[in-house]
Amino acid sequence: MLAAFVEVFDPQHPVSALRVADRPDPATPPGWTVIEVKAASINHHDIWSLRGVGLDAGKLPMVLGCDAAGIDANGREVIVHAVVTDPVDSAAPGRPSVLSERHQGTFAQFLAVPAANLVPKPASLSFAEAACLPTAWLTAYNMLFRQASLSPGDTVLVQGASGGLSTALLALGNAAGFRMWATGRSEDKRSHALALGAQSAFEPGQRLPARVDAVMESVGAATWEHSLKALRPEGTVVVAGATSGYMAQTELGRIFANRLKIVGTAMGSLADLRRLVSFCDVKGIKPHVHSVEPLTNAVRAFQTVLDGDVRGKVVLQP
CATH class of the missing domain: 3.90.180.10 (Medium-chain alcohol dehydrogenases, catalytic domain)
Incomplete structure (x- = not known):
């Protein structure tokens, strides 16, 4: 073969x-x-x-x-x-x-x-x-619905705007009733994020108009500091990759002073894949x-x- x-x-x-x-x-x-x-x-x-x-x-x-x-x-x-x-x-x-x-x-x-x-x-x-679906989309499903403790109306920042995981996060989050924001390195990528359901798109590291309830982080070293600064007190950053590098400086004072949560995850269970497939089918998500x-x-x-x-x-x- x-x-x-x-x-x-x-x-x-x-x-x-x-x-x-x-x-x-x-x-x-x-x-x-x-x-x-x-x-x-x-x-x-x-x-x-x-x-x-x-x-x-x-x-x-x-x-x-x-x-x-x-x-x-x-x-x-x-x-x-x-x-x-x-x-x-x-x-x-x-x-x-x-x-x-x-x-x-x-x-x-x-x-x-x-x-x-x-x-x-x-x-x-x-x-x-x-x-x-089985890797990027299942990971996105797990990040949003298992790890982030989100409710409809919450604001979520996706670091990165165009890759497989990022596009999955935007599509699923938008369908679930979250306010989805994204960062993108180019105007073209930011426009693509908006077309996929993001309510706003920003340059990497740009100051946001408000703190967010959760950050979906898969970029790593290049965006880590911005991810922590973007979170509201008691917010959550969910980590599922580090395409720009695994080593990043962390301001520990910000974490304990704001009671931030850092959660790691990857993919998901067979039952979650079944739920993801059903969700996409019912909502018409492709x-x-x-x-x-x-x-x-x-x-x-x-x-x-x-x-x-x-x-x-x-x-x-x-």
Whole structure:
């Protein structure tokens, strides 16, 4: 089968480590099944894997990709929950992992996955749109509805205005009745945020007209100080990534004086994915897809994500 995979890490030039070639068809342990992949979206997790972060060299070669939508062995259209907990890996039985960490990933014509990880795809979503949900959109759902303790009418600042997670936060938050604000590095990205449902969009670091109830933070070092300053007393910053760097100075006095809460999260449960899919179906929400590329163009698609000039998710189709 055709697949996009890594066999040697390249920390400095990650896209150079990506290979697109034939790989063996997947095996199916007990309780697993094979789906025909119709679409799979790229996440920053895949860029980090090419650098060798979070992926054991002993697992190489590894097919990359966490997210997928496709057709199961019974002909049903399904979405794959990417978090796997199983006893297949005797070195770490029962420890959760994400597809492409301990088990081969989704950037391939076929994918082996626990049968319990499959969620029905609603007819309202295309395969490309559905493939955006399991990582970025599920993380956004978790950030807004599980971690931030928000109520309709609250104000939420999203650091970043155009990537897959940011666009998910804006769409879901707007549908839930939150006042959504966003930051963007260019006028074009800020306009895009407004088109997706943000009530206001600001330059990075810009002083806001009021303090916010929560900040959705995935940029990291470049926006961390601004995130803390933007919060009202007893507000919450929810952290789900650090694309600009993991190390940032923190003014501890501001945290304890204002009783701020800092919460970390990533992705979500299978039950939450089912709720997210239902929410999108009922509300008519469709993930914004920046582009759809054939799997043979995976190198170009990865470079687009790495360059950061995206509006939503980049999707690969085998």
